[in-house]
Amino acid sequence: MPQLLFKQGRLIDPANGVDQVCDVLVTGKKISLIAKEINGASDAVIIDAKGQWILPGVVDLGAYIRHQERKATVETESVAAAQAGITRLCCMPEHEKPTYSTAEVNLIQEKATRVGNVWFEVIGGMTVGLKGEQLTNMGGLKKAGCVAVSQGHHKFASLDVMRKAMEYAKTCDLKLFLHPMEYGLIGNGCVHEGAIATRAGLPGIPVAAETIALAQILLLAKETQSGVHFCRLSSAAGVDLIRQAKAQGLAVTADVAAHQLHLTEYDIKDYNPLCHVTPPLRSEADRNALRQAVADGVIDAICSDHQPHDIDAKLAPFQESRPGISGLETLLPLTMKLVDEGALTLEQAIGSLSFRAAGIIDQPVGSLSEGSYADMIVYDPKVTWTLNPQEMLSNGKNTPFGGWTFNGKVTQTYTRGLRADINSIEGDVE
Amino acid sequence: MKSKLVPGPLPSSIQLSEDGQLKHFLSIEGLPREMLVEILDRAEQFVTLPNKAQKKFPLLRGKTVMNLFFENSTRTRMTFELAAQRLSADVVNLDIRNSSASKGESLLDTIRNLEAMNCDVFVVRHHHSSAPHFIAKYCAPHISVLNAGDGYHEHPSQAMLDMLTIRQHKPDFSKLTVAITGDIRHSRVARSEIQALKTLGAKEIRVIAPGTLMPVGIEELGVKVFTSMEEGLVDADVVVMLRLQKERMQGAMLPSEQEYFSLYGLTEQRLTLAKPDAIVMHPGPVNRGVEIASSVADGPQSVIMQQVTNGIAVRMAVMSMVMGSQSKGLS
Numbered sequence: 199m200p201q202l203l204f205k206q207g208r209l210i211d212p213a214n215g216v217d218q219v220c221d222v223l224v225t226g227k228k229i230s231l232i233a234k235e236i237n238g239a240s241d242a243v244i245i246d247a248k249g250q251w252i253l254p255g256v257v258d259l260g261a262y263i264r265h266q267e268r269k270a271t272v273e274t275e276s277v278a279a280a281q282a283g284i285t286r287l288c289c290m291p292e293h294e295k296p297t298y299s300t301a302e303v304n305l306i307q308e309k310a311t312r313v314g315n316v317w318f319e320v321i322g323g324m325t326v327g328l329k330g331e332q333l334t335n336m337g338g339l340k341k342a343g344c345v346a347v348s349q350g351h352h353k354f355a356s357l358d359v360m361r362k363a364m365e366y367a368k369t370c371d372l373k374l375f376l377h378p379m380e381y382g383l384i385g386n387g388c389v390h391e392g393a394i395a396t397r398a399g400l401p402g403i404p405v406a407a408e409t410i411a412l413a414q415i416l417l418l419a420k421e422t423q424s425g426v427h428f429c430r431l432s433s434a435a436g437v438d439l440i441r442q443a444k445a446q447g448l449a450v451t452a453d454v455a456a457h458q459l460h461l462t463e464y465d466i467k468d469y470n471p472l473c474h475v476t477p478p479l480r481s482e483a484d485r486n487a488l489r490q491a492v493a494d495g496v497i498d499a500i501c502s503d504h505q506p507h508d509i510d511a512k513l514a515p516f517q518e519s520r521p522g523i524s525g526l527e528t529l530l531p532l533t534m535k536l537v538d539e540g541a542l543t544l545e546q547a548i549g550s551l552s553f554r555a556a557g558i559i560d561q562p563v564g565s566l567s568e569g570s571y572a573d574m575i576v577y578d579p580k581v582t583w584t585l586n587p588q589e590m591l592s593n594g595k596n597t598p599f600g601g602w603t604f605n606g607k608v609t610q611t612y613t614r615g616l617r618a619d620i621n622s623i624e625g626d627v628e
Numbered sequence: 629m630k631s632k633l634v635p636g637p638l639p640s641s642i643q644l645s646e647d648g649q650l651k652h653f654l655s656i657e658g659l660p661r662e663m664l665v666e667i668l669d670r671a672e673q674f675v676t677l678p679n680k681a682q683k684k685f686p687l688l689r690g691k692t693v694m695n696l697f698f699e700n701s702t703r704t705r706m707t708f709e710l711a712a713q714r715l716s717a718d719v720v721n722l723d724i725r726n727s728s729a730s731k732g733e734s735l736l737d738t739i740r741n742l743e744a745m746n747c748d749v750f751v752v753r754h755h756h757s758s759a760p761h762f763i764a765k766y767c768a769p770h771i772s773v774l775n776a777g778d779g780y781h782e783h784p785s786q787a788m789l790d791m792l793t794i795r796q797h798k799p800d801f802s803k804l805t806v807a808i809t810g811d812i813r814h815s816r817v818a819r820s821e822i823q824a825l826k827t828l829g830a831k832e833i834r835v836i837a838p839g840t841l842m843p844v845g846i847e848e849l850g851v852k853v854f855t856s857m858e859e860g861l862v863d864a865d866v867v868v869m870l871r872l873q874k875e876r877m878q879g880a881m882l883p884s885e886q887e888y889f890s891l892y893g894l895t896e897q898r899l900t901l902a903k904p905d906a907i908v909m910h911p912g913p914v915n916r917g918v919e920i921a922s923s924v925a926d927g928p929q930s931v932i933m934q935q936v937t938n939g940i941a942v943r944m945a946v947m948s949m950v951m952g953s954q955s956k957g958l959s
Contacts, residue, residue, distance in 0.1 A: 393845030397657070399757035399781025399819060402844060469758035513736050513766075515759040517779070 199226040202615065203239050207247025207576065211254060212545040213553035213565030222252060224572040227614040232568055245610070247576055254552035254566050255285025255573035255613065256530055259453050259559070260375075260429055261504035262350075262522070263289050270506040270593035272309040275526065276316045278591035280618030282527040283608035284502075285573040286556070286563055287316055290375070290429075291323040291350045300335075300342035307343065315611075315618040317573075319559055321375050322347045324363045330354040333363055336370040345559040346427065348375035351476065361418050368424035373559065377429045378411035378436065379477065388517050390463040390480040398466065400516060403478050405433045412439045420448055427558050428452040430503055432477035434487030441496045451558045452496070454488050455503035456532040457523050457598070459541070461485070465598065471512045471519035472598035475503070489541045492550055499555035500547075502529040506594020524594030528585065531604040538605055576610040583607055642764055650949045652764040652773045655782040656823035664827055668792050671945035674714075675792075675938065687948045688717035691748040695721045696738075697776070698754040703912055703936065704776050704786070708751045711943035720747070735759065736766060743768050749947060750774070757781035757816075772950035774943075780814050780843075786911050787820035789942040791828060793935050794866055797907050801828040807860050807902070808851075809836040809892060810870030810919055813843045817911045818870060822849050836860035838892065840881045857892050861901040869894050869910045872919045885918045894920045899929065907931045 202224040209232065210217050221236040222229060263275050279287050289306065303320045322339035324347045326332040336347055347367050354360040367374050384407050389395045391402025412428065416439065419426040431437060431454050440452045457475065462482045465473045473479060491497040505522025512519050533551055536542040542550075556564030563573050587600040611618040643658055645651040650663060676682060693712040695705055705721065712719045724738065742750070750773045752760040757779030764773040777783040798804055806825055812818045812835045825833050826849075835846060836854045847853050854860030861867065876882050894908065908920075908930045916922045925932060 391844050393848035396843040396845045397819070397849060399779050399816060401780070404844075469761060510734065513734070515735065515754070515756045515762045517756045517758075518735070 200615070201225050201230075201239055201242035202245060202572075202612075203236060203242035204245045204247045204252055204576070207250050207252040209252045209566060210544065210548055211566040212549035213254070214567050216566070217545070222566070222574075224612070224615045227571055229566060229568055229570055229572050232566075245576070249578075249580065250609065251577040251579055252566070253283070253548055253575050253577050254564050255575055255611065256283045256551045257286045257499075257555035257559075257561070257564050258284045258502045258504070258526070258529060259288045259427075259499050259555050260455070260501040261287055261289050261526065262292060263504075264292065264506055264594075266292050269508055269511075272306055272318070274591065274593045275504070275506065276309070276318070277618075278526045279316045280611045280613070281591050281608070283530045283575040283577070283611050284316060284526060285575070285611060285613045286319060286561065287526075288319045288321050288345070288375075288559065290321050291328060291348055300338050303339065303342040303344055315613045315616050317613060319343075319345045319561070321345065322372075324349045324367070324374070325354070325359065328352040330359055333366050336367055336372055340370045340372055344372065345561065346373040346375045348429070349377075351377060351379070353379075353381045357414065357418075360415075361422065364418055364422045364424040364426075368422060373425045373427055375427050375429050376415055378408050378415060378431070380407045380411040380414075383407035383410065386517075388474060388478065388521070389466055390478040392463060392481065394463045394466065398469065400466075405435050405480070405484075408433050408436045408477060409439060412436055416443050416448065416450065419450060426450050430455050430458070430477060430501075431488060431491075431497060432458055432480050432484065434484045437487050437491040437496055441491070444496065451498045453499040453501045453555070453558075454492065454497050455523075456500050456525060456529050457503070459485065459489050459492070459500065459536060460532055461598065466516070469516040470598060471514065471516050472523070472596055474512075474516055474519050474521045475523055476521040489536065492536075493542055493546050495554075498550065498558060500529070500533050500550045501555070502526050504592070504594075505596075506592050507596045508593075509595070512596050522596065523598065524590065524592045524596045526592055527590050528597060528599050530608065531585070531606075532599070534606050535604060572612055572615040574612050575608050577606060578609050579606045581605075581607040642761070649952065650946070652760075653784055653946050653950060654761050654764060654773065654775045656784045656787050656820045656827065657782070659827065661827050661829075664788070664791070664824060667788050667942065667945050667949065668795060670949065671788070671792050671938065671941040674941035674944045676941075682714060684714055684716055685944075685948075686716045688712065688715035688951055691717045691951060692746065693717045693719050693749040693751060693947065694742060694745075694747045695719065695751045695776075696724055696742070696753070697722070698724045698752070698759070699777070701753055701776065703939070704753065707936070707939040708774070708776060708785075708943050711940050711947055712749075714940070715944055715947055717749070717947070735762065739763050739767055743771065747771060749950065751776050753777045755779060774946060774950065777816050779816065780819070781816050782820040782823070783816040783911075784820050784824075785939070785943055785946060786817050787824040788946070789935055789938040790817075790821055790868065790909055790911070791824050792938045792942055793909060793931050794907070796934070796938075797931065798865055801825070801830045804830045804865045805832040805834065805863060806830055806866040806868065807834040807836055807854075807864040808868045808870065809857065809860065809894065811841045811872055811876060812837045812846060812870070813841045814873065814876075815870050819849075821868060822851055826850055834860050834864070836892070838882070841876070857898060858901060861898060864902040865906055867894065867899070867902055867906055867908050869908065869920050871911065871913065872915055889918055892919065893917070894924050896921065896923050896927065899924055909935055912936065
């Protein structure tokens with residue numbers, strides 16, 4: 199079996215509380231040995247990691263690939279993810295043809311592994327066509343490898359359907375990935391309801407659109423005893439509800455999009471359509487509460503909420519522009535920036551991108567110990583770089599973070615011991 | 629009154645050219661006091677007496693003004709058209725609702741096409757906030773964009789004609805209490821007026837509306853919020869009534885027109901709460917018996933028709949300013 203020997207890198211593995219300079223030997227797909235110094239692996243390919251960090255590969259719980267809308271392909275986004283240190287990516291059920299057939303699940307995973315080496319976890323649709331009326335074949339989806347089911351950004355026809363979908367998902371041992379959004383309170387809203395929205399004349403989305411949905415789902419989760427993961431919290435009040443639920447022992451988890459930890463409602467100034475996201479960017483107090491919740495572990499994971507768009511989708515007045523940020527390539531940088539800013543410790547930041555996220559989808563990744571999969575990245579903490587959206591590998595260049603400067607960069611990504619070979623796949627994309 | 633200074637959406641920088649001249653007229657917010665005063669002073673020179681012959685000015689000779697109305701309008705479009713004609717410009721009216729946009733063309737493509745027809749000024753009304761700002765950002769550099777109302781955002785020329793009307797009656801803004809009444813939530817006129825009154829230094833700006841028609845956080849714009857008409861009108865120098873759209877009865881904004889009139893309609897009796905010399909304004913079109921009693925709309929304190937006349941003058945002023953004409957050419 200091929201061997202890789204990473205020499206003298208700083209291994210940071212929050213799952214095991216490890217932070218030390220050492221050698222890591224990878225044999226085949228797995229880590230076979232970790233020691234202060236490893237000698238004797240004479241056939242191994244040596245990777246000099248001196249001065250570099252060795253981190254668990256990033257587990258991204260939420261991306262919309264938009265391959266069915268031809269905004270991007272599984273291949274392009276897989277490559278973009280690999281370049282950015284993501285080794286496992288959960289793709290959410292899409293708008294037009296949501297994943298509810300086992301064949302589609304297999305196809306996505308096959309395409310993804312063929313090029314970028316990134317392992318795609320497919321989140322299946324909860325209802326047929328995401329119409330919120332009829333249950334999908336969740337049993338089949340489970341067998342095909344779906345780790346969870348979701349209704350995406352679509353509403354249920356009734357609370358009754360949601361409750362039954364939860365019960366059935368529990369029967370199939372599938373986790374529910376739910377966006378807490380009460381559509382009755384969203385209407386045509388596109389920004390956080392408040393003074394900024396009022397001044398800009400843009401219809402607002404109240405915080406209650408999140409908290410009411412959260413409260414409903416939490417009550418049903420308690421009743422049905424189903425495993426719920428809340429996708430993309432946006433408010434301090436939402437965080438409070440999750441904190442209370444966890445304190446009561448409810449088996450719920452939550453994530454937040456990386457951009458929510460940096461941007462606020464002020465960033466829509468000049469009607470920047472790149473800051474048009476769902477849920478909307480809220481107040482500074484909300485953002486600070488979200489940061490604190492990640493530090494406290496109330497929010498379990500940080501994700502990309504990746505939504506690639508072509509340029510036309512954003513070249514329109516704010517309300518007409520499509521929401522979403524192309525986020526794969528800023529997930530790790532924005533999270534590490536929180537360490538620079540003192541909002542998170544290095545351990546909290548990496549933990550929320552790795553083992554804490556992996557635990558939610560119940561996958562044996564996100565930690566770097568002997569015997570675990572060699573899903574890992576080599577990270578150079580000394581590189582300072584500035585994001586140029588045009589240089590992003592994702593098909594979506596829609597990011598408000600162009601021009602932001604980041605410290606540290608991924609230099610190599612390995613999934614199951616295989617290096618993501620980013621250069622070889624050019625021309626393989628549609 | 630304390631107003632929280634928030635770094636909000638400021639489509640300001642794009643409005644002024646590098647040498648500080650008015651390039652686009654998109655929002656009152658972001659324009660300095662001197663600019664507003666200049667608009668008023670210049671408009672004053674264009675105001676004509678009703679019985680005098682209309683004078684034509686050659687300031688925009690050879691220029692083409694295109695009215696792009698993505699939303700209904702009679703009065704605003706006509707006054708922009710008249711203003712352009714009195715400045716000797718060519719005017720083209722494009723009712724976008726019945727043209728390309730309804731065939732699925734994107735706003736940017738529409739603009740690119742119109743640009744190719746060598747226009748100089750776009751007058752834009754759009755149902756979405758920031759659409760004129762968007763057009764200004766992406767159109768050719770020689771074109772000036774005038775906002776004729778965008779979504780719930782701003783209607784800056786309406787605010788300036790209102791300011792002109794106020795100034796003609798009450799020259800010192802620093803002594804004024806202005807009460808804006810009605811559908812504040814959906815009103816771009818209210819937002820522009822609040823910004824203009826703030827910039828011109830009005831003593832007190834009040835907004836009066838039921839909770840459903842009051843936008844969240846409006847007090848942060850530096851206004852006093854009233855839900856009672858009786859309280860809000862006390863000692864006001866200027867009462868601005870806003871039009872109540874019929875659609876507001878749907879979507880649970882209001883129960884009925886009758887109830888609205890009984891609680892928020894401006895009647896002669898309610899008007900006595902304001903100062904005896906208070907003026908009554910309305911951007912039109914007036915819904916008699918819904919937001920205002922006929923006797924008030926046609927009464928001695930009403931300046932509604934004067935607003936309409938001033939509308940032409942203010943639009944002439946703004947057009948001549950964005951086209952860089954000098955006011956000395958007037959006489």
